Amino acid sequence: MSIESSCVRLDEGRWNPxxxxxxxxxxxxxxNTNSYAVFDWDNTSIQGDTQQNLFIYQIENLKYKLNPEKFNEVIRKNIPTTDFDERFKNSKGGVLNLTKLANDIYKSYIFLYKNYISTKKISLKEIRNTEEFKDFRAKMHFLHNALPGNFSEELACLWEFYLLSGMTKDEAKxxxxxxxxxxxxxxxxDVIVESSRILTGEAGVVKGIYDNGLRIRSEMANLYHELKRNGIDVYVISASMQELIEVFATDKSYGYNLDEDKIYAMRLRTTIDDVLIDEFNEDYAFTQKEGKSETIERFxxxxxxxKGPILVGGDALxxxxxxxxxxxxxxxxxMKREGKLDxxxxDKRALIQYRNFKTGLLDPKNY
Structure with a gap:
């Protein structure tokens, strides 16, 4: 049966034809053959990194449920105190490490907690203009970038997730x-933020950089709809947090309309009251690298x-x-990114789909 006469029809969109x-x-x-497909989420199903953008949003809006003592514990949890490498120095070339940065972050957080997070004594606009906020923001981003650069992606992931501890699952959603x-x-x-030049603290002046913004990929949403319409189940396996991907993948306002029971992502343990705690839930695989294959095999x-999946989509190592x-x-x-999966x-099975880096839109050209 030709594609023209079949019932399968993907929107033309910006696909490479x-x-x-x-x-x-x-x-x-x-x-209708009891088959399934599996996709990554960040920079595959969408443009951007959902977990990183939640991390950015938490900082910008000081959305934390941790008192200063617990916050101080969480930002240091399992992180070595050895000095960072040459790429991660302050503006004067000073050597940095977790202790110096965390001490400064903790000191700023005490001020932010007392004046906004727990009391709302002053407005968000006012708190953002304080030197404490400027220092907190830049040093959180600097530390966030230093973790995978000096230790591991796994450690950096967990560090991000632990910042959501203290929230119920519904609050996190x-x-x-x-x-x-x-x-x-x-x-x-990319956005660059500089720490306070007044409250330099132990770490001195640093600059934090982050990749801001998200975009929906309508072509991917349409692909998922067409797979499902033809009896092929669609799964997402993501290295972002479960609650976060459940929202993006299943909430009808975003148009993907996937099934919640087919989302597999990172999970924290919870209390009996459904409050997230700063411990990884080892009942599930760590959904990065081999952990993604393990998830397919186990669940x-x-x-x-x-059978394995007939189609798998991804963008990175x-x-x-x-x-x-x-x-x-x-x-x-x-979903090709520069320097990724070259x-x-x-591979004879590979379809290479490029994207426009500036707009986040798919690029129909074949380079």
């Missing part, structure tokens, strides 16, 4: 909704007679394992 054609053929081949809505409306691209493939692990995978969709470009 060849990629769209091959995806339509794949859906036609496997429609409400915060996620606020953050996503806000960041969808902001410009995308998904047995529902499909032991954290997705490589699930992109290449399963012999049943007929197509791997690579080793898979020549």
């Amino acid at each position: 060849k990629n769209r054609e091959l995806l339509e053929k794949l859906i036609e081949k496997y429609r 409400n915060l996620a909704k606020e953050a996503i809505d806000t960041k969808l409306g902001e410009a995308i691209g 998904i493939r047995d529902k499909y007679e032991g 954290g997705d490589e394992s699930m992109l290449t692990k399963f012999r049943d995978t007929e197509v791997i969709l690579i 080793n898979l470009v020549n």
